[in-house]
Amino acid sequence: xxxxxxxxxxxxxxxxxxLVLAHPNQYEKVEGLNVVKRxxxxxxxxxxxxxxxxxxxxxxxxxxIGDGMLDAAVCGEVFTSPTPDMVLEGIKAADGGAGxxxxxxxxxxxxxxxxMAKDLAExxxxxxxxxxVNDDISIKNEEDRRGVAGTVFVxxxxxxxxxxxxxxxxxxxxxxxxxxxxRSMGMALSPCxxxxxxxxxxxxxxxxxxxxxxxxxxxxxxxxxxxxxKDIAAQLVEHLTAEVADKRVAVMVNGMGGTPVSELYLTYxxxxxxxxxxxxxxxxxxxxxxMTALEMHGFSITLLPVDEELLQYLDASSKxxxxxx
Amino acid sequence: MKLTVEALRTALLATADAIEQQKDELTxxxxxxxxxxxxxxxxxxxxxxxxELEVQNSLADLGELSKLVGMTLIKxxxxxxxxxxxxxxxxxxxxxxxxxxxxxxxxxAGFKEATEGIKSRGKSQAGQKTMVDIWExxxxxxxxxxxxxxxxxxxxxxxxxxxxxxxxxxxxGEATKGxxxxxxxxxxILLKNIVEVLHD
Ligand SMILES: Nc1ncnc2c1ncn2[C@@H]1O[C@H](COP(=O)(O)OP(=O)(O)OP(=O)(O)O)[C@@H](O)[C@H]1O
Ligand SMILES: [Mg+2]
Numbered sequence: 001x002x003x004x005x006x007x008x009x010x011x012x013x014x015x016x017x018x019l020v021l022a023h024p025n026q027y028e029k030v031e032g033l034n035v036v037k038r039x040x041x042x043x044x045x046x047x048x049x050x051x052x053x054x055x056x057x058x059x060x061x062x063x064x065i066g067d068g069m070l071d072a073a074v075c076g077e078v079f080t081s082p083t084p085d086m087v088l089e090g091i092k093a094a095d096g097g098a099g100x101x102x103x104x105x106x107x108x109x110x111x112x113x114x115x116m117a118k119d120l121a122e123x124x125x126x127x128x129x130x131x132x133v134n135d136d137i138s139i140k141n142e143e144d145r146r147g148v149a150g151t152v153f154v155x156x157x158x159x160x161x162x163x164x165x166x167x168x169x170x171x172x173x174x175x176x177x178x179x180x181x182x183r184s185m186g187m188a189l190s191p192c193x194x195x196x197x198x199x200x201x202x203x204x205x206x207x208x209x210x211x212x213x214x215x216x217x218x219x220x221x222x223x224x225x226x227x228x229x230k231d232i233a234a235q236l237v238e239h240l241t242a243e244v245a246d247k248r249v250a251v252m253v254n255g256m257g258g259t260p261v262s263e264l265y266l267t268y269x270x271x272x273x274x275x276x277x278x279x280x281x282x283x284x285x286x287x288x289x290x291m292t293a294l295e296m297h298g299f300s301i302t303l304l305p306v307d308e309e310l311l312q313y314l315d316a317s318s319k320x321x322x323x324x325x
Numbered sequence: 326m327k328l329t330v331e332a333l334r335t336a337l338l339a340t341a342d343a344i345e346q347q348k349d350e351l352t353x354x355x356x357x358x359x360x361x362x363x364x365x366x367x368x369x370x371x372x373x374x375x376x377e378l379e380v381q382n383s384l385a386d387l388g389e390l391s392k393l394v395g396m397t398l399i400k401x402x403x404x405x406x407x408x409x410x411x412x413x414x415x416x417x418x419x420x421x422x423x424x425x426x427x428x429x430x431x432x433x434a435g436f437k438e439a440t441e442g443i444k445s446r447g448k449s450q451a452g453q454k455t456m457v458d459i460w461e462x463x464x465x466x467x468x469x470x471x472x473x474x475x476x477x478x479x480x481x482x483x484x485x486x487x488x489x490x491x492x493x494x495x496x497x498g499e500a501t502k503g504x505x506x507x508x509x510x511x512x513x514i515l516l517k518n519i520v521e522v523l524h525d
Contacts, residue, residue, distance in 0.1 A: 054403075076403050076404075077362070077365070077366075077369075077403055078362070079360050079361075079362055080362050080365075080366055080403045080404045081403050081404050081405070081407070082403055083399060083400050083401065083402070083403050083407060084399060084400075084408070085399070085400050107405070107493065108405040108447060108491070108492045108493070109403065109404040109405035109406075109407070109408075112405060112408040112409070112446055112447065113403065113407065113408055115408075116399070116408055139496055141495070144495050144496065146496070194361055194362070194365075196365050197349070197352055197361065197364075197365065199352075199353075199356060199361065201356060201360070201361055202356070214360075214496065216360040216493075217360060217361060218359065218360050218361075218493065218496065219497075221496065221497075
């Protein structure tokens with residue numbers, strides 16, 4: 001598999017440096033580490049918001065830094081959780097004295113490394129709290145559910161709450177509210193390739209697809225024959241609506257990195273039709289590449305039932321390059 | 326059976342070389358039931374350890390050596406295995422602080438603490454098809470009259486047939502049966518290299 005890259009060992013640092021160079025007024029890199037922070041650093045008196053995880057999900061997570069969203073993002077190796085010392089630097093970069101909330105996705109690596117970083121930050125006198133996102137319904141056992149594209153809504157809403165001056169407890173509470181409601185499910189037509197090994201995450205013939213993929217190139221939970229997009233969308237919508245009772249929703253159709261935007265829009269057409277047939281009212285649609293897996297060809301659907309509070313935070317201004325409002 | 330500073334250092338350098346040799350195998354197993362990065366993660370970590378050990382030749386005791394290794398792994402590996410292996414070595418360091426060599430009860434106490442450390446960090450237990458399924462039987466056999474290499478080999482065989490219920494592999498449920506857990510394999514590499522120097 002060909003990739004535009006200079007050297008697999010520099011894959012992540014080159015992404016981070018490129019991102020900062022491309023947005024010089026907005027981003028800064030923490031010296032010597034793949035940690036990105038908002039230009040100018042933490043905002044005094046505001047709750048800091050830190051996210052991160054493995055790289056390969058661009059524009060996540062660094063692309064969600066900006067006024068109204070994150071203050072810092074910690075960029076691990078491709079699909080590998082960052083180390084506690086890196087997360088600690090992210091926490092310090094985001095700390096404006098009102099405490100820091102960590103948005104963690106539910107993977108044992110991320111949970112453990114962010115936990116260790118939280119302990120280290122508390123030793124340095126920084127107040128830290130954590131929320132763990134687990135929106136991927138393709139995993140049956142709820143405890144093991146992964147954090148995927150729904151994490152973007154957590155960044156947006158918690159970010160807006162923090163920007164509006166809420167306390168750490170309040171920001172955590174609204175983030176928890178999003179997590180308790182948001183549900184996602186994804187599929188892939190073709191795999192992605194790890195930069196270092198050059199190997200695909202899974203093998204799949206041209207006429208097959210995986211339903212229930214994650215965002216780390218791993219195979220899904222159900223291998224099926226490829227079908228027209230409406231049929232595929234119907235399968236995902238069926239699973240999702242079984243878990244989402246509330247009918248007023250924000251919907252995200254997210255590309256996995258290798259899906260042309262044309263295909264995302266045509267997919268969205270069927271997703272919206274299917275949802276409306278089931279009596280859902282789509283109050284905020286989002287279509288684009290929000291949480292990717294390198295060059296994987298596929299998409300995920302996320303449903304977030306909203307109320308006035310969540311809508312207000314979704315609509316609040318954001319300067320983050322991955323989610324401009 | 327005795328473990329000295331020099332012996333543990335030798336075992337760690339040998340582990341770094343063995344991981345390099347089995348890097349692709351570890352990664353391929355992780356592609357099968359994980360996300361395809363375990364060999365890459367372990368290689369980054371143990372090459373980091375090797376580099377530290379090559380510059381640090383004045384490590385006074387097992388505590389200092391274990392702490393250096395633990396902190397290096399925590400800072401370089403990432404993923405799930407970084408905090409887990411890192412915690413194991415930090416636990417060795419707490420039990421073996423100030424000791425130039427350990428045997429008998431002290432040797433056992435270090436491994437016991439390390440295994441408990443992995444379990445509490447990972448909120449895991451034996452039987453879930455993880456590295457714990459190697460560390461736990463190995464530690465138990467330190468007090469029994471058994472051949473340690475055989476215990477490790479048997480534990481690897483037993484782990485293969487378990488269904489994963491912890492970590493990334495748990496997403497694949499029944500399909501993990503019959504596939505070796507990558508973290509179990511890397512643990513067997515490390516522990517076998519330690520056994521190797523215990524006989525000296
Ligand atoms: N909770 C846990 N308890 C004990 N061992 C675990 C746990 N989670 C994972 N492991 C071990 O770690 C190994 C996987 O390590 P690896 O380096 O591939 O990290 P990872 O799970 O891919 O992390 P990340 O999600 O950040 O990429 C597994 O094979 C298993 O032995
Ligand atoms: Mg892995």
